[in-house]
Amino acid sequence: MRTEAAWPLDDRGVAYGDGLFETILLRGGRPLLWDEHLARLARGCHRLGIPMPEEHDLAVPLAEAGNGLEVLKLTLTRGSGGRGYRPPFSCAPRLRWQLAAFVPAETRWQQGVRVRHCRLRLGLQPVLAGLKHLNRLENVLARAEWDDEDIAEGLLCDSDGRLVEATAMNLFWRRAGRLETPRLDRCGVAGALRAALMERMEIHEVDIHPDEFEAAEAVWLGNSVQGVWPVVRLDDGAGIERRRWLLSPLHRTFQAEAHRLLDYPAP
């Protein structure tokens, strides 16, 4: 892993999680879904009142990338300063990056994954909804709910019981012939792959509870690094099986569309 300098002790990123990040797939130094990542970062900057970095500063690590598949993590904080929680009047944002080799989980593309419901419920916070900000304790605690390697992801509901996302992936399904995904205007992270897919296909944003969701004909998880995993089994929070789905050509069509955007093969 190649990295830049560390974070100063008084950086607001550590102190308050006062910042944003993006995790970007690189292929020979070429970022995939770069526009979608930049658009989300810009939205986050606007919402938090942090100046958006210049695109050429964001692109600096691309020149450091190797030939293979890598993941670039960009972290942007409000920098140092301010009095307590109060943001400094004029802030000097701090941008850091990390680059690491990456191998996608091809078996999960092909065979699909088993997931479970998490017990933790996401708090409602419309002001932060959709952003990839640095306040991610909910995701950490949800991901800590299981350590069975056979379970690939955990599904999260909000405090009103609506399905939102998985701990690190967005959720998509087909129901009555329609592609759907949860609305993310109260909590959750609006993924770059989700944004790109919604630009290109008719995917309906809906409010849905876990019971209704089980009527889905096919379910997928996806993000801009891992691509798309079909969901073949869903357990409840206690590990008891709730539903199985058989892999079908339906799964492959959606996967192929998503994987085209990431230059991944159609499984």
Added chain:
Amino acid sequence: MRTEAAWPLDDRGVAYGDGLFETILLRGGRPLLWDEHLARLARGCHRLGIPMPEEHDLAVPLAEAGNGLEVLKLTLTRGSGGRGYRPPFSCAPRLRWQLAAFVPAETRWQQGVRVRHCRLRLGLQPVLAGLKHLNRLENVLARAEWDDEDIAEGLLCDSDGRLVEATAMNLFWRRAGRLETPRLDRCGVAGALRAALMERMEIHEVDIHPDEFEAAEAVWLGNSVQGVWPVVRLDDGAGIERRRWLLSPLHRTFQAEAHRLLDYPAP
């Protein structure tokens, strides 16, 4: 300001706000409400699954303190490692500290303060409620709602409209002769001063909406660094006055009790 080393780039404190902090008043190197701070830190460690540091490690910075009044900020993170959000199986927590000279706002003790309602509402998250964790974007955004120096604090409601706290202080009031404070089991930070006062006085934890709260006979804000400020005026989120309170001996009694715990004078 004297500090230790910086945060490594891959520390989970920056990445996810995966950690806790305590802000402690020191008088000639002697920490005030040390037991209450340690108790809250231990509760946070337990809730997040981070090993609690040894007390002698936590006390290291005390030896570095000067003669006067200082604030010690202790920050504890889960350290580095793990796969994405997933916490590492055995974590090596990282403890850092900052020490800074401090002068309390004596005028606010004496004359009281003007506060306002914040528009931002705190999301409900019982798992994190009460803890002083590093996910503090809500506080940052709430504090960014005003920049009028005459307004000392902003009051926060949760997403169900119940009063919770101020951005960096706990809220107390007297109503029908009873001392009350909001319940903090769904969100908010349970202050060390609040804990110490509740040990020593009869303070009732209640669910309350802003309208009912305006019936209070006296209102205070307090924390373990600033002591206690009487609230003399409350504005709404648009800056329009909602209520005034006259300073009375009632205010002084509660302040005196709190200030005794911090070795501050009774105003």
